[in-house]
Amino acid sequence: xxxxxxxxxxxxGNASVLSPTGRVDVETTPPLQERLLPLxxxxxxxxxxxxxxxxxxxxxGLRALMLGAKExxxxxGKLAVCxxxxxxxxxxxxxxxxxxxxxxxxxxxxxTALDPAxxxx
Amino acid sequence: MLxxxxxxxxxxxxxxxxxxxxxxxxxxxxxASGRSFTDDAEIDRFIASExxxxxxxxxxxxxxxxxxxxxxxxxxxxxxxxxxxxFGNRFMSGAYxxxxxxxxxxxxxxxxxxxxxxxxxxxxxxxxxxIRIYGGHSTLDNAFRRQHAEPSFPVDYSQLGASIEFVxxxxxxxxxxxxAKVRLMRQHHTGDSYGYRIEHGGRSLIYSTDSEHKFEExxxxxxxVDFFRNADLVIFDAMYSxxxxxxxxxxxxxxxxxxxxxxxxxxxxxxxxxxxxxPNSDDRSIAEVLQDTRRFEELARDGRAPLDVLSAYDGLEIxx
Numbered sequence: 262x263x264x265x266x267x268x269x270x271x272x273x274g275n276a277s278v279l280s281p282t283g284r285v286d287v288e289t290t291p292p293l294q295e296r297l298l299p300l301x302x303x304x305x306x307x308x309x310x311x312x313x314x315x316x317x318x319x320x321x322g323l324r325a326l327m328l329g330a331k332e333x334x335x336x337x338g339k340l341a342v343c344x345x346x347x348x349x350x351x352x353x354x355x356x357x358x359x360x361x362x363x364x365x366x367x368x369x370x371x372x373t374a375l376d377p378a379x380x381x382x
Numbered sequence: 383m384l385x386x387x388x389x390x391x392x393x394x395x396x397x398x399x400x401x402x403x404x405x406x407x408x409x410x411x412x413x414a415s416g417r418s419f420t421d422d423a424e425i426d427r428f429i430a431s432e433x434x435x436x437x438x439x440x441x442x443x444x445x446x447x448x449x450x451x452x453x454x455x456x457x458x459x460x461x462x463x464x465x466x467x468x469f470g471n472r473f474m475s476g477a478y479x480x481x482x483x484x485x486x487x488x489x490x491x492x493x494x495x496x497x498x499x500x501x502x503x504x505x506x507x508x509x510x511x512x513i514r515i516y517g518g519h520s521t522l523d524n525a526f527r528r529q530h531a532e533p534s535f536p537v538d539y540s541q542l543g544a545s546i547e548f549v550x551x552x553x554x555x556x557x558x559x560x561x562a563k564v565r566l567m568r569q570h571h572t573g574d575s576y577g578y579r580i581e582h583g584g585r586s587l588i589y590s591t592d593s594e595h596k597f598e599e600x601x602x603x604x605x606x607v608d609f610f611r612n613a614d615l616v617i618f619d620a621m622y623s624x625x626x627x628x629x630x631x632x633x634x635x636x637x638x639x640x641x642x643x644x645x646x647x648x649x650x651x652x653x654x655x656x657x658x659x660x661p662n663s664d665d666r667s668i669a670e671v672l673q674d675t676r677r678f679e680e681l682a683r684d685g686r687a688p689l690d691v692l693s694a695y696d697g698l699e700i701x702x
Contacts, residue, residue, distance in 0.1 A: 287601040319682070320624060320640050321601075327628050348681050355674040356640050357625035 268293055274379015276307040276372055282314030285322035294325040301329055306338035307379075309371045313344035323358050330362050343371040383585045383702040384451040385615065389444030389465020390694040392591075392621045392636070392658035393495050396443040402664055409437040435695075436665035442696025444468070445495040446591055446658060448617065452582040454561035456484040460578065460589045462515075465696060466499035474504050483510060486560045489517035490591050491575035492525035500526060501535050511544035516551050516559065518566055518576035523548045551576075567609045569593035571635035579609060585702040588616040588651070591658045594633070595641045602648050610649035614702045617694065618642040620656040620671070639675040643682055646689050653690040654679075655700070668693060 268281040277300045281293050300308050308329070312318075326342070333340040343365040345353060353359040365371035372380045413432055419425045429438050445463030452458060457478070459466065472478075485505060490496055505511045515522055526546075530539035551557060553576070557564045563581040568574055570593060577590035588610050595606065610616055621627075621636040639656060646654045656675060659668050672693040679689050692698075 317681070317684075320644055323624060323640075324628060327625075351677065352681060355678045356638070357623035361625045361629060 268296055270296065273309075273372055274376045276309055276376040276379055278309050278311055278368065278372075280311040280314060284317040284319075285315055285325075286317065286319040287321040290319075290321040290325050293322070294328065297325060297329050298332055301332040301336060301338050301340060304336050304338070306333070306336065307376050308333070308338070308340050309365075309368065309375060310340075310342045311344055311368050311371075312342055312346070312349055313368075315349055316346065318349050318352055320356075323352075323356055326358065326362050339375045341365060341371045341375055343368050383453075383580075383582055383587060383614075385587065385617075385700040385702065386449040386451065386469075387447075387465070387694045387696060387698040388449060388469045389447035389461075389463040389499070390441060390657055390659060390696055390698075391443050391445050391463075391495075391661055392619070393445070394661045395445055395464045395498075396659075396661035398440045398443060398665075402440075406437055406665075409433070413437075434669065436669040440665050440695070441659055441668050441693065443661075444696050445498060446490070447499060448589060450562070450580055450587055450589075452560065452562050452580075454582075455480065455482050456486055456560040457481060458560040458562060458580070459485060459487045461490055461496045461591070462487060462498075462500045462503065463496050464499045464502070467502040467504075468696075470503040470505050482512075483508075484512045484560075485514070487513065487515045488559070488564065488566075488578050488580075488589070489515060489519070489522055490569075490577070490589070491517070491571060491573060492519060492522055493573070493575075493592065494529075496592070497525055497529060501530060501537065506542050506544045506546070509543040513544050513546045514549055515546065516549045516557075516564075518551055518553060518568060518574065520550045522550075565609075567606070570596065572633075575635070577606075577609065579613070586613045586615075587702065588613045588618075590617065591619040592635055593619050593637060594627070594635045595637050595645070604645070604648070606645055607648040610645055610651050613646075613649065613651040615653045615655060615700060616642070616646055616649075616651045617655045617657045618645075619658040620675070621658050621660050639671055640678060643675060643679045643689065643691070647679075647682060647684075647686055650687070651689065652687075653692070653700075656691070656693040659694075 341363040444465035446461040447465030448460040527539040575592040620639040624638040624640040
């Protein structure tokens with residue numbers, strides 16, 4: 262019951278911003294994960310996933326975030342998510358993933374927290 | 383098929399403590415403030431209608447033991463946690479007049495919380511009773527003999543009066559046990575555990591506890607989806623949150639409510655019963671997990687038929 266996830270990527274200051282769209286589930290997570298983990302593979306990397314275009318996330322998508330969080334911790338980097346819609350925010354709360362990955366209301370808030378120099382703060 | 387839950391707690395018995403009881407009394411008195419009751423029946427109606435389950439009752443503290451009463455003349459029990467003591471007492475009180483004194487036990491695995499009730503299972507001490515203990519592990523008998531041995535217990539296994547047999551089951555086969563069609567499936571847990579699919583009279587029960595699911599595997603092709611397929615009831619180990627199950631408690635051998643819902647959705651199961659509650663969880667937090675799980679089921683449904691979600695408690699009965 263999955264759909265295609267198109268993930269755009271941009272660089273803002275020192276941070277990489279991934280912006281997937283659609284449902285992130287067992288079918289659509291692998292390509293997202295393939296983009297996320299290499300970004301976190303370098304020491305001190307800062308990655309923000311902008312969820313504003315994501316309508317749903319399953320356990321598979323959450324697993325990718327867990328792997329990303331572990332990679333970030335191992336390499337001294339930072340991973341955060343932002344702009345969750347109500348459904349995705351509820352899933353983060355129910356799964357307790359809001360205690361695994363920092364969640365910010367919007368992209369600017371995330372970048373300000375993770376890479377203040379990059380956004381001129 | 384009538385399912386009775388005699389023990390629903392994971393890992394260790396978790397009795398309701400005085401502080402927790404006081405919290406329930408406080409909640410009840412607060413809600414009853416300003417009310418007057420003419421008789422006990424009116425009090426009972428107030429309790430049933432105006433107090434939440436966590437306020438008026440408890441999920442209970444006994445470890446895993448579930449009875450599947452398919453109406454045959456032999457007993458069918460899943461696991462021998464501390465809950466089996468109360469089942470045994472009920473049997474000894476004469477509550478099963480139409481049944482033979484034959485007890486068929488399906489064991490998920492021999493970890494302590496799943497066998498600890500057996501030394502207190504009174505029917506095991508009575509000559510003339512037959513106890514058949516089935517499971518996927520070939521060494522089940524060692525676990526049972528060891529917990530009866532000195533210095534752990536004063537009555538040696540050899541002194542049990544019942545005739546006790548151990549039967550090793552093969553996951554590749556289907557068995558007729560107590561008149562039910564039984565299949566088992568090996569699960570990811572330290573030392574392995576086995577889940578059971580029990581079918582009788584057109585109804586199907588899944589008992590899947592102490593089972594960790596690596597959630598990259600939970601798509602439609604995941605073998606457990608087929609094992610759970612169209613089940614009327616899935617009793618599922620949902621001991622931890624998903625975040626805990628894949629981080630600080632990864633490889634502890636347990637699963638979460640999120641995986642439970644996703645598996646049941648993929649399998650088109652009809653009803654999910656959360657089971658093997660964390661002994662660190664109080665009644666309120668277990669009730670919150672149930673509420674959250676029902677909400678997640680709505681969010682994850684994606685056009686599927688609704689999945690009925692409930693949470694097991696000691697004393698719960700479900701008719702399939």
